[in-house]
Amino acid sequence: MFNDTSSPAALVATRRSGKPRDMAAPGPDAAQLRKILGAAIRTPDHGKLAPWRFVIIAPEQRTAFAALLHRAYAETKPDAGRAERAAIEEFAHQAPMLVVVLSCPAVESHIPLWEQELSAGAACMNLLAAAHAEGFVGGWLTGWAAYSDTVRAAFAPAGRIAGFIFLGSPQRALEERPRPDYDEVVSHWRGV
Numbered sequence: 714m715f716n717d718t719s720s721p722a723a724l725v726a727t728r729r730s731g732k733p734r735d736m737a738a739p740g741p742d743a744a745q746l747r748k749i750l751g752a753a754i755r756t757p758d759h760g761k762l763a764p765w766r767f768v769i770i771a772p773e774q775r776t777a778f779a780a781l782l783h784r785a786y787a788e789t790k791p792d793a794g795r796a797e798r799a800a801i802e803e804f805a806h807q808a809p810m811l812v813v814v815l816s817c818p819a820v821e822s823h824i825p826l827w828e829q830e831l832s833a834g835a836a837c838m839n840l841l842a843a844a845h846a847e848g849f850v851g852g853w854l855t856g857w858a859a860y861s862d863t864v865r866a867a868f869a870p871a872g873r874i875a876g877f878i879f880l881g882s883p884q885r886a887l888e889e890r891p892r893p894d895y896d897e898v899v900s901h902w903r904g905v
């Protein structure tokens with residue numbers, strides 16, 4: 714069973730993202746989304762800088778978001794084919810809810826930039842875990858759009874896009890993906 718909400722430990726041990734293209738309504742309503750984002754805000758944050766922001770793209774803004782993506786893609790690939798344009802359109806409209814998580818570090822702070830960026834990643838993870846705890850499924854995507862200067866400028870002129878977090882209900886059963894072998898990624902330090 715994935716995203717087992719019987720206990721916090723069970724949820725963490727069984728957490729599984731969903732594919733945004735396989736998400737359907739319902740997504741979180743305004744109160745549920747506020748609760749989910751409230752949990753995401755409780756991420757580790759050295760220096761209490763809140764070096765992240767959350768931008769909700771409402772359903773009625775998805776067409777404008779798609780137009781932004783098409784414009785940005787055309788800047789680097791003006792001869793995009795029909796399949797590429799269709800993929801951009803699908804990306805912009807998949808899943809009932811979309812939250813863009815931004816990494817907005819306080820560059821004047823003495824807290825290292827790397828720690829602030831890690832906090833933005835932790836905020837993404839907290840957002841996913843909170844969505845799963847609320848009974849939804851979430852998927853964290855980046856892709857070319859997260860690295861496009863045009864897309865970034867529309868959301869975080871002084872920051873970066875940490876991820877596009879799609880939320881909804883699974884319309885297909887979740888499947889496990891390959892996970893690393895425990896002994897390949899865990900070791901014990903033996904000193905120097």
